[in-house]
Amino acid sequence: MILLSTVIDFVLAARIDSSQNQRTRFALITVSLVLNLVFILGFFKYYNFFADSINLFLGHFGVKNALPILHVILPVGISFYTFQSLSYTIDVYRRQILPEKSFLRFALFVSFFPQLVAGPIVTAKTFLPQLDTAKNLTQVRFRKAIRYFILGYIKKVVLSDNAAPIIEKIFGHPENYGTVALWLAATLFLIQIYCDFSGYTDMAYASALLLGYELPENFRMPFIARSVTEHWRRWHMTLSTWLRDYVYISLGGNRAGAFRHRFNLWFTMFIAGFWHGAAWTFIIWGSCQGTILLLEALYGSLKEKHFRDFRILPDKILAPIQIILTCFVSVAVGTWFRAESFTKGWTMLKKMFIYTEGGLRPYMLKTGIPVILCVIAGQWLGYFIFEKKKEWNPPVWFEFSFYPIIAVILALLTPDLELPFIYFQF
Known part of the structure; x- marks a missing residue:
């Protein structure tokens, strides 16, 4: 499939440019969209x-198994590669x-x-130019790669897999x-998927650095976000950017009037939910995210128009x-992302907000x-390193002397079970 997608877009892009x-150009880009989104991504x-949704609907009218379910x-x-x-x-x-x-350079990109x-x-506009640069593994790149790989391993194996x-x-x-156990699980899931996914991207970033390439940043302390809108500027940033550039802007962005602007926000997050998985739980999750972004945009425009200089609390208290509150909303909405079915997701959310006891174990x-x-602690440390620019660069010998100790600690904290990365399924 990856070869087919590569050939399709390589050939069509050349035809579009010529x-x-x-x-003709519009017809060719439409062919690319249909082949990629319908016949490749859509089918698989x-x-x-x-098919299952249509069969369920037609079943109410006595039509049984109108469409086959394929294995x-x-x-x-x-x-990702589509x-x-x-x-x-x-x-x-x-x-x-x-x-x-x-074609070989384009295939390497894909x-x-x-x-x-x-x-x-x-x-392509960020990766292909890197093919023309000399690949030198400097001391700075090597140290940076080692740090990112260790950080990614800690996130994935020590934190995500233990939870x-x-x-x-x-x-x-x-x-x-009961309620406490459910909130604990929902909180841990948001942390699990963050550590699992950002851990993978940290290790991917490190591997690319060792090969002489630099991948884009994908996470930037999402749990210090002050709104869900800001959260999405810090969480899975490359997906957010892709959706902004190729879905939101294509729909008109914020240039098509207030109603269209808010609809575009909602629809973009709906697509984000559907991109993650073919299940109603993902659609609900994306729709909830879109609704929250819509409400925040509405609040922002009203505040800018009528209460620009009004401050409820000093920023040090308000932040x-x-x-x-942002973490609370993200945890609650995130239950739909992990829920095995609509019934289980709804049951969990009801019990999270209607207090019950039971089930919590020491x-x-x-x-x-x-x-x-x-x-x-990691978010706090990242804030000072990346936001406040207080990165510490110890001597090489001092830094590397700690790695054997870190290796022993990681070996002790690594769980026995082997779990695949969550985002491999997407």
Whole structure:
């Protein structure tokens, strides 16, 4: 599939660039969109979802199994490389870049292995120019790569994988647990998917650095965001950027009037939800995210128009409150992302907001609380390093002398179970 997608967009982009007829150019970009989104991504990822939904609907009228359910194996990373390849064709259509003359160079862009299966999503205009630069592994790059790889390993194996059994147990049977246990599981899941996904991208970033390439940043302390809008500027940033550039702006962005602007926000997040998976839970999750962004945009415009200089509290007090509220909303909405079905998701949310007791075990707190505290500490440390620019650069010998100690600690904290990266399924 990756070869087919690569060939399609390489050929069509060249034809688009060579054509001076706008109708022909539009027809060719439409062919690219249909082939990539309908026949490749749509068939492998969404056919069974639509077939099952249609069969369920027709079943109410006595029509049984109108469409067959296919046992199709989802190609690993299909959502990522389809978006990457498609962005190239769209950029050529928009005349933002020239088509790549070498098929091998373009194929390397689409299939670059460090980030192939789970991102970050790269675009041709940022990656292809790097093929023309000399590849020198400097001391600075090597040290940076080692740091990112260790950080990614800690996030994935020490934090995400240790929290996984608690999350699996509670999300699997939410009806058996009380409010505190459910909130703990929902909080741990948001942390799990952050550590799992950002851990992978950190290790992918490190691997690319060692090969002489630099991948785009994908996460930037999302748990210090003061609104859900800001959260999406810090969380899965390459997907947010892709959706902004190729969906939101294509719909008119904020240039099409207030109503269209807010609809475009909502629809873009709806697409984000559907991109993640062919299930109603993902659609609900994306719709909820879009509704929140819509409401925040509405509040922002009203505040700018009528209460620009009004301050409820000093910023030092208001900021922590906004951060806590944003995390609270993200945790609650995130239950739909992890829920195994609509019924289980709804059951969990009801019990989270209507107090009940039961199910909480000491081992859950013993594991869960340290994981939460580690992530909070990491966000705080990241804030000072990246936002306040207070990075510490010790001598090489001093830094490397700690690595054997870190290796022993990681070996002790690594759980016995082996879990795949969550985003491999997307």
